[in-house]
Amino acid sequence: MNHIPTESLSAYLDHQLSTDQRHQVEQHLSECHVCRDELATLSWSVAFTRAMPRSDVPFGRSFHVPVPAAPAQKDQARRGPRWWSMMAAASLGVAVLVIGIALRQGVGSLTGDDTGRARVAAVAPEMSDAVGEQAAESAVRGNIAPERDETVSDAAAESGGAGSEVAAPAAPGAPPAAVAAQPALAATPAIRADLAARASEIADGVGGGADEPAGPADAAAAAALVTVEAEATRVTERDGAAAGLTGPPNLTAALATETAATPTVAAPRRAVRNPAPAKPPAVRSGPRTAQTLPVQSRRLGPAIWVVVALAALGILQIVRVRRRRGVQ
Amino acid sequence: MDIEAWIRRAQAGDPNAFNQLVDVFRGVSYHVALHHVGSVTELAEEACQEAMLSAWQAIARFEGDGRAFRAWLIRIVVNACRDKMRHERRRPHEPIEVERNGETWELPLPDPGQSPEAYAANADLGALLSAALQILSPEHREVILLDHAGFDYAEMAGILAVEVGTVKSRLSRARTAMRDLLAGRIGPAGTEPAARGRRSQVASRPAARFPDTAAPREPGANPP
Numbered sequence: 001m002n003h004i005p006t007e008s009l010s011a012y013l014d015h016q017l018s019t020d021q022r023h024q025v026e027q028h029l030s031e032c033h034v035c036r037d038e039l040a041t042l043s044w045s046v047a048f049t050r051a052m053p054r055s056d057v058p059f060g061r062s063f064h065v066p067v068p069a070a071p072a073q074k075d076q077a078r079r080g081p082r083w084w085s086m087m088a089a090a091s092l093g094v095a096v097l098v099i100g101i102a103l104r105q106g107v108g109s110l111t112g113d114d115t116g117r118a119r120v121a122a123v124a125p126e127m128s129d130a131v132g133e134q135a136a137e138s139a140v141r142g143n144i145a146p147e148r149d150e151t152v153s154d155a156a157a158e159s160g161g162a163g164s165e166v167a168a169p170a171a172p173g174a175p176p177a178a179v180a181a182q183p184a185l186a187a188t189p190a191i192r193a194d195l196a197a198r199a200s201e202i203a204d205g206v207g208g209g210a211d212e213p214a215g216p217a218d219a220a221a222a223a224a225l226v227t228v229e230a231e232a233t234r235v236t237e238r239d240g241a242a243a244g245l246t247g248p249p250n251l252t253a254a255l256a257t258e259t260a261a262t263p264t265v266a267a268p269r270r271a272v273r274n275p276a277p278a279k280p281p282a283v284r285s286g287p288r289t290a291q292t293l294p295v296q297s298r299r300l301g302p303a304i305w306v307v308v309a310l311a312a313l314g315i316l317q318i319v320r321v322r323r324r325r326g327v328q
Numbered sequence: 329m330d331i332e333a334w335i336r337r338a339q340a341g342d343p344n345a346f347n348q349l350v351d352v353f354r355g356v357s358y359h360v361a362l363h364h365v366g367s368v369t370e371l372a373e374e375a376c377q378e379a380m381l382s383a384w385q386a387i388a389r390f391e392g393d394g395r396a397f398r399a400w401l402i403r404i405v406v407n408a409c410r411d412k413m414r415h416e417r418r419r420p421h422e423p424i425e426v427e428r429n430g431e432t433w434e435l436p437l438p439d440p441g442q443s444p445e446a447y448a449a450n451a452d453l454g455a456l457l458s459a460a461l462q463i464l465s466p467e468h469r470e471v472i473l474l475d476h477a478g479f480d481y482a483e484m485a486g487i488l489a490v491e492v493g494t495v496k497s498r499l500s501r502a503r504t505a506m507r508d509l510l511a512g513r514i515g516p517a518g519t520e521p522a523a524r525g526r527r528s529q530v531a532s533r534p535a536a537r538f539p540d541t542a543a544p545r546e547p548g549a550n551p552p
Contacts, residue, residue, distance in 0.1 A: 005500075006500050006501075006503075006504055007496055007497050007500035007501075009500070010496070010499055010500035010503055011481075011496055011500070014475075014480075014481070014499075016480075016481055016496065041440065041507050041511065042503055042504065042507055044440065044441065044507065045503055045506045045507030045510050045511070046475075046503055047443070047444055048438065048444045048447070048453075048457070048506075048510055049457060049472055049475070049476060049503070049506055050475070050476055051444030051445070051448070051453060051457075052453065052454060052457040052458075052476055053448075053453065053454045054355060054356075054359050055358060055359045055362045055363070055454070056355075057354055057355060057358045058369060058373065061354075061358075061373055061376075062347070062350065062351070062354070063350050063354050063357070063358075063373075063376045063377050063379075063380045064347040064350055064380070065343050065346055065347060065350070065380055065381055065384040066343070067343045067344055067347070068343070
């Protein structure tokens with residue numbers, strides 16, 4: 001009789017034989033001690049092998065796959081705002097540049113043609129929708145000093161009222177124009193006060209100059225307008241610098257200030273002497289005066305607000321990105 | 329155990345769920361890997377880590393239940409071990425070092441009929457089996473390890489990518505070889521098994537030379 005192949009004995013140990021095969025094997029084993037020995041030793045080694053102790057995984061080894069600290073979407077979110085804020089900053093820079101150029105050109109043309117009256121006439125009606133309705137009213141009537149502020153001293157009021165009869169056709173709205181401040185100025189009290197003082201000065205100047213021929217008054221009006229323009233430019237530039245863009249020194253503005261100074265120097269300074277007490281109240285009245293701009297500045301007003309909004313957005317984005325980076 | 333739920337979540341891309349699976353199966357994975365690569369812990373750890381990464385990348389393509397996943401994972405481990413051995417160009421342990429540096433082999437062999445428990449009571453069973461496994465051919469070693477890990481013939485066939493009949497014959501030959509090794513019928517490095525007397529003169533614990541199965545081989549154990 002042939003002995004059972006070891007392969008079958010091995011499979012028999014693993015219960016991998018069919019029922020028929022198993023019966024055959026068991027039949028043979030009962031008769032053959034050689035095969036019984038073979039099975040016994042094989043079984044012994046299998047038992048030994050299976051008793052092999054399980055090797056412990058070295059301490060600290062987990063074989064984990066890396067879990068990303070931040071999911072992929074977060075990475076993208078991080079990249080998004082950075083890109084966005086850069087865009088905002090770029091558009092902000094362009095906007096400020098364009099507006100700065102536009103402003104400078106606007107002032108230049110104003111000083112160039114020096115058509116004070118035309119501009120003043122254009123400004124006057126616009127003031128009705130502005131904050132200083134009172135000033136607008138007075139501008140329409142061509143009688144600025146008494147109506148501008150009830151706290152203005154009588155002396156100033158009278159001199160203004162007297163002068164207006166002569167000078168009115170020439171410079172009806174000049175003082176309001178001078179008083180006019182751009183919206184941005186309203187936010188800075190110091191500048192506002194400064195401007196108001198200047199405005200009262202000019203108003204006084206106009207009042208004083210009214211005794212003289214219309215010519216100087218006209219010049220004074222134009223000069224006052226120019227002064228405000230220059231002031232506006234200066235403030236706009238300051239804003240630009242605050243937004244991180246340093247504008248070059250505005251030569252036009254400086255020139256405008258000079259031009260403004262020249263004609264007013266002669267007469268008004270002296271005339272101001274008697275309504276001197278009018279000055280402090282005039283300062284107080286500053287906020288209540290018309291806050292309007294000459295035509296060009298007025299058109300640029302919304303643009304300035306756009307610039308401010310862009311700057312705010314850009315800063316907001318940068319802050320957000322910073323904070324998110326700090327968290328991680 | 330919600331292994332299958334973890335499998336689904338891992339397939340959906342959740343690395344934490346996959347790491348739960350790793351926690352469940354890393355023991356058997358490391359055991360198979362360690363003895364496959366010849367008890368070199370560094371190699372076994374590298375093989376396991378690479379296998380887990382491969383499995384993570386391929387888990388979306390896995391189909392089956394928890395038991396099938398175990399076989400699938402061990403197949404990846406075995407393949408990683410094969411790659412390791414190929415790349416390292418390192419041979420597994422030489423035979424149960426009979427003659428090492430001119431010394432006599434000190435690992436005692438069990439008496440035929442002695443139970444594993446009885447042997448383990450006064451000798452290092454793990455060291456003996458680990459050393460014996462290194463003498464086997466890689467194919468035999470693989471089937472012995474997979475049998476030890478509890479896989480059936482069909483699963484072994486799937487893991488090793490061979491026919492079930494091949495598994496059957498290979499396992500039989502591996503067991504015979506193992507038995508002959510353990511019973512001293514074939515002496516390591518071709519020595520005669522008559523050296524029974526040698527075993528009796530072994531006084532020191534084999535663990536002195538084979539501290540444990542997880543320990544790397546001693547320096548100089550593998551002559552260039």
